[in-house]
Amino acid sequence: MGALQQYIDLYKEHKSLVDSGSAGVLNELRPAACEVLGNMELPAKGSENYETTDLEKILSPDYGVNIGRVNIDVNPAATFHCGVPSLSTSLFFSVNDLYAEAADARIGLPEGMYVGSLRQFAITHPEICAKYYGMCADLNNPVVALNTLLAQDGIAVWVKKGVKVEKPIQIVNILQNGAPLMAVRRVLVIMEEDSEIKILTCDHTQNPDVDFLALQTVEIFAEKNSRLDYYDLEESTEKTSRLSAMYIREEEGCELVIDGLTLYNGTTRNEYYSRFEGEHASLHLYGMGIEDKSRHLDTYSRIEHRKGYCNTDELFKYVLDDEAIGAFAGLIKVDKGADKTEAYQNNRNIVGSDTAKMFSKPQLEIYNDDVKCSHGTAIGQLDEMQVFYMRTRGLPEQTAKLLLKQAFMADVIEAVTLPGLKERLHMLVERRFAGGVSSCAVCNSSCSGDTK
Amino acid sequence: MLKVNNLHAEINGKEILKGINLEVRPGEVHAIMGPNGSGKSTLSMVLAGNPAYTVTGGTAEFYGKDLLAMPPEIRSHEGLFLGFQYPVEIPGVSMVNFMRAAVNAKREYFGQPPMSATDFLKMMREKRAIVELDNKLASRSVNEGFSGGEKKRNEIFQMAVLEPKLSILDETDSGLDIDALRVVAEGVNKLKSDNNATIVITHYQRLLDYIKPEFIHILYKGRIVMTGGPELALELEERGYDWIKQQVDNEENKG
Numbered sequence: 268m269g270a271l272q273q274y275i276d277l278y279k280e281h282k283s284l285v286d287s288g289s290a291g292v293l294n295e296l297r298p299a300a301c302e303v304l305g306n307m308e309l310p311a312k313g314s315e316n317y318e319t320t321d322l323e324k325i326l327s328p329d330y331g332v333n334i335g336r337v338n339i340d341v342n343p344a345a346t347f348h349c350g351v352p353s354l355s356t357s358l359f360f361s362v363n364d365l366y367a368e369a370a371d372a373r374i375g376l377p378e379g380m381y382v383g384s385l386r387q388f389a390i391t392h393p394e395i396c397a398k399y400y401g402m403c404a405d406l407n408n409p410v411v412a413l414n415t416l417l418a419q420d421g422i423a424v425w426v427k428k429g430v431k432v433e434k435p436i437q438i439v440n441i442l443q444n445g446a447p448l449m450a451v452r453r454v455l456v457i458m459e460e461d462s463e464i465k466i467l468t469c470d471h472t473q474n475p476d477v478d479f480l481a482l483q484t485v486e487i488f489a490e491k492n493s494r495l496d497y498y499d500l501e502e503s504t505e506k507t508s509r510l511s512a513m514y515i516r517e518e519e520g521c522e523l524v525i526d527g528l529t530l531y532n533g534t535t536r537n538e539y540y541s542r543f544e545g546e547h548a549s550l551h552l553y554g555m556g557i558e559d560k561s562r563h564l565d566t567y568s569r570i571e572h573r574k575g576y577c578n579t580d581e582l583f584k585y586v587l588d589d590e591a592i593g594a595f596a597g598l599i600k601v602d603k604g605a606d607k608t609e610a611y612q613n614n615r616n617i618v619g620s621d622t623a624k625m626f627s628k629p630q631l632e633i634y635n636d637d638v639k640c641s642h643g644t645a646i647g648q649l650d651e652m653q654v655f656y657m658r659t660r661g662l663p664e665q666t667a668k669l670l671l672k673q674a675f676m677a678d679v680i681e682a683v684t685l686p687g688l689k690e691r692l693h694m695l696v697e698r699r700f701a702g703g704v705s706s707c708a709v710c711n712s713s714c715s716g717d718t719k
Numbered sequence: 720m721l722k723v724n725n726l727h728a729e730i731n732g733k734e735i736l737k738g739i740n741l742e743v744r745p746g747e748v749h750a751i752m753g754p755n756g757s758g759k760s761t762l763s764m765v766l767a768g769n770p771a772y773t774v775t776g777g778t779a780e781f782y783g784k785d786l787l788a789m790p791p792e793i794r795s796h797e798g799l800f801l802g803f804q805y806p807v808e809i810p811g812v813s814m815v816n817f818m819r820a821a822v823n824a825k826r827e828y829f830g831q832p833p834m835s836a837t838d839f840l841k842m843m844r845e846k847r848a849i850v851e852l853d854n855k856l857a858s859r860s861v862n863e864g865f866s867g868g869e870k871k872r873n874e875i876f877q878m879a880v881l882e883p884k885l886s887i888l889d890e891t892d893s894g895l896d897i898d899a900l901r902v903v904a905e906g907v908n909k910l911k912s913d914n915n916a917t918i919v920i921t922h923y924q925r926l927l928d929y930i931k932p933e934f935i936h937i938l939y940k941g942r943i944v945m946t947g948g949p950e951l952a953l954e955l956e957e958r959g960y961d962w963i964k965q966q967v968d969n970e971e972n973k974g
Binding site: 650651652653655656657658659660661662663664666670671673674675677678 | 791792807811817820828
């Protein structure tokens, strides 16, 4: 028994403390998660779909876990200033894994929805919470099992039938501590029939010299004809690890946009599991990663077309430099009977140095005849003739390469539907490639909202 | 302005240029002609500084400075322009951003502040008119989805914007219909002055009906084997390259 044992021990020793810091169904699922973990072996690095990611290594450090729910002296709402101009959002926080919200977070939000603490949701809406929590995340996934074992709070978003939330919800996850810390957060998104919402999450790390692990599980239930745009932006540090598992259920007529944007990180594995359970639904799953130094980004996706007439459009793009490592493994599975499925998967990568590495594994499994599907991957370098052409017009080599890398990401950025975010991303990506300091969302200590 | 002396260059270990000598003075128009594979495009790439080619011998001076020691962008700032035979498509980079970056990089080189947005757009409008380039192309990605003629016009447009002292136009006439050829050639002629010079690389006489060179050089097997006046181009049009090839090959065999 390896890295998992310390977490099992922690739970067993402090079971009542863990439970007292949480509520309802969150506590009810812990024993099952504990049992699964007790029998689990972590997938080894190099095994199927874990080509580059060593979970054992990521989970091994002796991270602190704030099971006692000690409040760190920080009031993010007071100092936080969003650096996305013209992006007016309702602002919520998790500082490590403690919930907080901006003073004016609820202004402009309609009736007929809940957004706030997941723990609170389990107390005030125990039946709704129990109906959904843990119902699509798979306990056999180590990230989910560990998250279920230790998650005490997080964010719940529940949009009732027919409610359309105009103002985007922004959830800022801040990691801030003096000693190594694991933040265990859980996100539950329930979209009832005909509802609509846009969500932007931003991961930030405040202390660049401290090791952090963000352990996240997201469950999204999209009921008939609902629409969700979900942007997940990471701007953390080289010493931050992130293990995220997102589970999505889509019913008939849903339209979902899921976008994973990794601008700065340390070691990240993002997993997406999506399933169509009704016809005429669509999923746009996009992502980009800009990786340099010895950063590591691993994306895994599994999309199941169980019903016909659904569309998937999947596109992930990476630019890797220095000794960075990127991995993409994606599977689109089309079940028997899923007629008129249209599914496209694409992974494109630029490897800018001799020492950076990219591993890509696009996969289609099709058990039905009447479908249109394609998948593809490309790993290449910047086109030398393009660089030369630009240089003959007077652009320095570095500027030419910068423009080409930005151009490479342009289609992912152009696909962003959140007003204000697209423009901001163009700027952030430009600055990122230029080697500048990132500050999307700009937290109190390290960054500020002005453009540096 | 340009003095090339005994220039040798290779790509992937294969020697292409085997001792080029060429001198160009302000106000002159030179044409370099020659059969396929003689090294015409290589010469243009080497003069513009394509890192894929290695100079193995000889010198090239541009206004007294060592051209071969400069990176391509400095050659551009110093006044050298290459019109590409195959203009490169750059998806995702708009023409207008590309040109702004180019203009401002040159201004920075000469210690000038970036051009204001108003001045820049005004200049773009004026230069576009020279080659009758459609406004809509300026907002598109560089050369992406441009027709063959539009790409070549775009080259001359960029030349107009950058105001080079020496322009090397590599087969600017290839792939052009007669109307596009006229527009491109007229653009080149409009930009011609006593202070700048042009080297036209071409296969055919027809471009030379519009752009009148004083000097015709024949490139064969990596060397300039013959230099003459405009009458040489006419003779080539009539007789082809074979007689020159034969002459050179015979001399080689003798040697």
